[in-house]
Amino acid sequence: MSGRRVGIMGGTFDPPHIGHLVTAINVRHELGLDEVLMVVANEPWQKVDSRKISLATDRYEMVQAAVVDDEGVEASDIEIRRGGSSYSVDTLEELLANEPGVQLFLVLGADAAAGLDSWERADDLDSLCTIVVVDRPGTTSEPPERFQVVNVEVPRLEVSSTDLRARVRDGRPTTYLLPERVRELIEARELYSCGE
Numbered sequence: 001m002s003g004r005r006v007g008i009m010g011g012t013f014d015p016p017h018i019g020h021l022v023t024a025i026n027v028r029h030e031l032g033l034d035e036v037l038m039v040v041a042n043e044p045w046q047k048v049d050s051r052k053i054s055l056a057t058d059r060y061e062m063v064q065a066a067v068v069d070d071e072g073v074e075a076s077d078i079e080i081r082r083g084g085s086s087y088s089v090d091t092l093e094e095l096l097a098n099e100p101g102v103q104l105f106l107v108l109g110a111d112a113a114a115g116l117d118s119w120e121r122a123d124d125l126d127s128l129c130t131i132v133v134v135d136r137p138g139t140t141s142e143p144p145e146r147f148q149v150v151n152v153e154v155p156r157l158e159v160s161s162t163d164l165r166a167r168v169r170d171g172r173p174t175t176y177l178l179p180e181r182v183r184e185l186i187e188a189r190e191l192y193s194c195g196e
């Protein structure tokens with residue numbers, strides 16, 4: 001008997017936006033996945049020195065709010081519960097230990113895939129999961145050659161959390177770029193109102 005097919009989309013999700021959701025929903029459809037987990041990084045080790053990251057709990061609540069209407073897409077706090085720096089390889093191993101036989105698909109935008117060489121225990125990824133890469137407008141780099149990847153076509157949306165944080169800060173529109181429930185949470189928590 002073959003196990004469930006589960007997609008893992010890791011991210012900082014500060015905030016989660018339609019680029020993330022459209023990717024998750026379409027990869028799930030194209031690959032016939034049972035579900036896609038949006039895994040919220042506790043400490044995104046590649047970003048911690050460059051800007052102030054919102055609380056992991058706020059980012060997790062935003063992801064929960066973002067996926068309420070999407071069947072088969074779930075928020076996961078597995079990396080928050082584990083604490084410390086968040087490495088995908090640890091998450092994949094934990095998910096496999098919890099559900100023997102599960103088939104894991106690590107879903108990455110092209111920008112993230114281009115940096116795979118620098119990931120913790122990058123050599124172990126291939127044996128734990130199938131690496132799935134989607135195009136990301138603005139990124140032309142390819143994943144390092146030593147990684148075997150599956151490319152999936154999804155609608156290309158030039159949306160980023162960085163741009164959305166700047167929009168909130170400057171009072172520019174975020175309608176349709178962010179799920180309405182996420183917009184409400186940002187307003188209620190006064191996130192992104194100052195600084196980067």
Ligand code: ATP
Nearest residue numbers: 010011012013019108109112136157159160161162
């Ligand atoms: P930031 O600008 O803060 O880096 P981001 O928009 O890149 O935020 P992340 O949380 O860094 O969002 O990304 C999580 C994952 O989602 C990464 O694999 C990234 O490549 C992918 N991703 C983000 N935005 C898009 C998009 N518009 N289209 C496809 N993939 C995306």
Ligand code: MG
Nearest residue numbers: 012111160161
């Ligand atoms: Mg990013």
